[in-house]
Amino acid sequence: MRILTAAAAAALLVMPFVPLASAAQAETTGPPMGWNSRTLGCSVSESSVRQAADALARLAPLGYRYVIIDDCWLAPQRTNGALAPDPARFPAGIGALADYVHGKGLKLGLSLSAGTKACTGGGPGSYKSEAADARQVRDWGVDYVKYDWCSMPTADFPGQNVQQIAQALYPPMRQALGSGVVFAMNNEDGSTVPWLWGKDGGATTWRTNVYNRPIADNYPNMTDIWETNQLRAEYAGPGSWADPDLIQAGRGGMTETEYRAQFTLWAIGASPLILQADPAQAPASVVANPKVIAVNQDRLGVHGTFVRTDGWYHVLAKPLANGDRAVVLFNESDRAATISTDLGDGRHRVEDLWTGTVTSTEGELAAQVPAHAALLYRVGESRGQTPPPLVTFEADPPRFLGEDRTSVLEPGVTGEIVTRVTNTGATARLRDVEVTAGAPAGWRIEARTPARTGRLDGGETFTVKWAVTPPADTPPGTYQLTFTRDGQSAVAVVTVARAPGAGTTYLSDLAWTRATSYFGPVEKDMSNGDRAAGDGRPITIGGVTYPKGLGAHAPADIEFYTAGRCSSVTFQAGIDDEVGAGGSADFEVWADGGRVAHSGLVTGAMPAREVTASIEGARFVRLVATNGGDNATSDHADFADATITCQ
Structure with missing residues (x-):
């Protein structure tokens, strides 16, 4: 490793953060679109990247252009001080791969680390080699650099906080890469706050979710990341975009409705549209809608913001370059709900960008939005012949605001x-x-x-x-x-759903109406194994094994339909022995809308605690385990010997 002189190191430590000239920004017309190899991990290869490029080329007319290799492309060591690709994975080299990608009308991206090592795969980082590494990747023909935050040399920056270290290390790479290379800052760790300085630091994009907790292919995680991203909206804009991570469509963990919701929210947020799934597997019905993509790529580059938000129901909007507005109605809840907004005076043309339906309205926009769905409209002045009126068609509307049970x-x-x-x-x-x-x-x-x-x-x-x-x-x-x-x-x-029959029945012998668990599914007659269904062990609390019960990872929520015919619930509450003395939870019973019993704090060092609750007249009963007020680590919550008594 090249060693800085004491004087040079001291100068770097005290160097103030100076905004880079606008010329250092990459020349992009909208948020980057493309594909990232993250799912391949260290199985990535020259062949797999070429195959992805072949598939992505079919989406190129829509704006998808960047083929990004995310880690595991580097050889373990430098060659004569220079970066080198792994010879087994990339035998022809990065330059040849760039030529292939460029021949498809696409552009090539690589990941580098601002620290001493790459995040994955064991390759070197770019710390103290920024200029040389930037020159190397430019010589290869690389068009996009994802600059990671791994193996950071914090000891070399005494007295500096994490944000100050990031502001010292990221602009030099941006400057060395030059204006022709997209610079994606991937350094949010909870303290670097890249939204506060990313634009001045020359970043084309800056991550808003924590870099080592990447987006997962499930709806709750996606919405959590989106909500965090919305908090950064005021800092995003043309040439420096908020990046809430990769598009998940095609991976299989969400419904098409949920994938469309993510694509819609990323579109109105002017966020990068980078696919994680194999481009050949990404559904065209989600990722290839030109009118939705046009909202994302609109040259005003505005990050859509809330018009209003009411718990699970959200209205977002942003202005478009031709004078129109993009409007999103997003129903985050588990039940279809009608969401509305006032468009203002005048007669408006309203186009549903997912269905193509065009209607008109004198001011109100309202639609029944399915659970977990986001509808995207383009709203403009109605000129010429007026389209038919906008009709709100509702089936089984909720009886009260916030009702999310079907x-x-x-x-x-x-x-x-x-x-x-x-x-x-x-x-x-x-x-x-x-x-x-x-x-x-x-x-x-x-x-x-x-x-x-x-x-x-x-x-x-x-x-x-x-x-x-x-x-x-x-x-x-x-x-x-x-x-x-x-x-x-x-x-x-x-x-x-069927209500339980008369007498006393084990809850694990009944079908629940809804169930959630922090990790893995709720299990019947076994503990929660944190991953797939059926991966638990016999329920054991304080050395006592229970053949019947429900196993979950707190926070967890399990609901049963009781139709007002049941009188009581009883169970033994405890943290499963499989996690040792760690873990804590409070076990609760809810009858319709009110809590009727709870265990108090139970830890892994305690024996089981009996909980009995009266549930007379309740239509629905929920067993809930909270995380005990700290975190969810080791919170394997068992409802052992759980029974319900009904008439």
């Missing part, structure tokens, strides 16, 4: 579902409004009130009540009822 039907028992059609746009009268219904095979569904009306004036609502009966042998689970009117559809997601 309606429950019992097998063989008739329940009621409501639909509503509202002439929200009010730019014309609706005529001959008729609603039809569809249900799974064997279900019975019929209108209790008229399903057709001759007209619907602006602002008026037409309500239909439906009698719905699942067959008596319908298994527990969720089902869809689809309602249509004039080409528009609305879906009610309902849960079929």
Whole structure:
């Protein structure tokens, strides 16, 4: 390793942070789009990168252009002081790979580390070699550098905090790379706060989620990262974009609705659209919508901000270069909900960018948004012939704000579902409004009130009540009822559940309606193994083994449908012996909306504690384990011998 002279080191320590000239910014017209090899890990190779480039080339007309190798490309040691690719993984070298990628009309990216070592794979970092390494990657034809925060030499910066160290180490690499290379700062560790100085430091993008907790392919993690990203909106803008991490579509851990939600939120946030899945596997229905991408790449470069947010329901907007607005309605909850916003005076043209439907409104925008969905609209002045009025079509709307539990039907028992059609746009009268219904095979569904009306004036609502009966042998689970009117559809997601029978029953012998666990799924008759279903062990607390019970990792929440027919719940609360004396939790019982019992703090060093709760009259009962007020480490929460008594 090259050693700085004492004088040079001292100068670096006291050097003030000086904003780089704007010429140092990479010449990008919008947030970067492309693919990152993270999923491949250290199995990445010249062949796999070429295959990804071949697939990404098909998306190039939409703006996808960067093929980014994320770690494990470096040889363990430098060659004559210079960076070298791993000869087994990249035998032809990076220059040849860059030529191949450029031949596809794409650009090549590499990861480097600002510290002494690469994050993964054992290669060298660029600390004290910034100029030479920048020159090397430029000579290879690299167009994008992801600059990581690993093996940082904090001891070389006495008296400096993490932010000051980052501000000393990142601008030199940016300056050395020059304006033709995208510079992606990947250094948020909770203390570097790159949003405060990233733009002045020449960053094309700066990560907003902690670098060593990358985005995961699940909905809760994605929304957590998005919420953090929104807190940085004021610092983002053209040429220096907030980066909430990679697009997950195609990996398989979320539904298409959830993948569209992520893509929508990243689009209105002017965030990089970098795919993590193999580009050949990324669904075109999510990642290849040119109108959604146009919102992301709009030349104003504005990061969309909240118009309003109410718990789970969010409205975001941003101005577009042609004078239009992009508006997002995002339903973060587990049940479809109607979200609305006031667009202001005048007649507005409203285009749903996911469906292509064009409508008009005198001021209100409202839609029933499915659970976990985000709808994206382009709103502009209505000119010429007015499109048909915007219609809000609701199926089984929530009874109160914040209700996120789907309606429950019992097998063989008739329940009621409501639909509503509202002439929200009010730019014309609706005529001959008729609603039809569809249900799974064997279900019975019929209108209790008229399903057709001759007209619907602006602002008026037409309500239909439906009698719905699942067959008596319908298994527990969720089902869809689809309602249509004039080409528009609305879906009610309902849960079929059976209340426990008379007598005392083990809860692990029943089907729950909902269950969440911090790590891994909730398990029946075993502890939680933190990963896949069925990976737990026999439930054991204080040396006592319990053959029956529920195992979870706190925080956890398990809900059962009781239909007002049950009287009590009893269980032994404890932290499973498999985690030793660590771990802590408070075990709670909730009856409908109120807590009716709890264990108090239970730790891994304690024996099981019995919890009994009265649940008379409750339609739903929840067993909840909190993390004990500290963190979730080792919180393997067991509801041992859990039983319910019903009439």
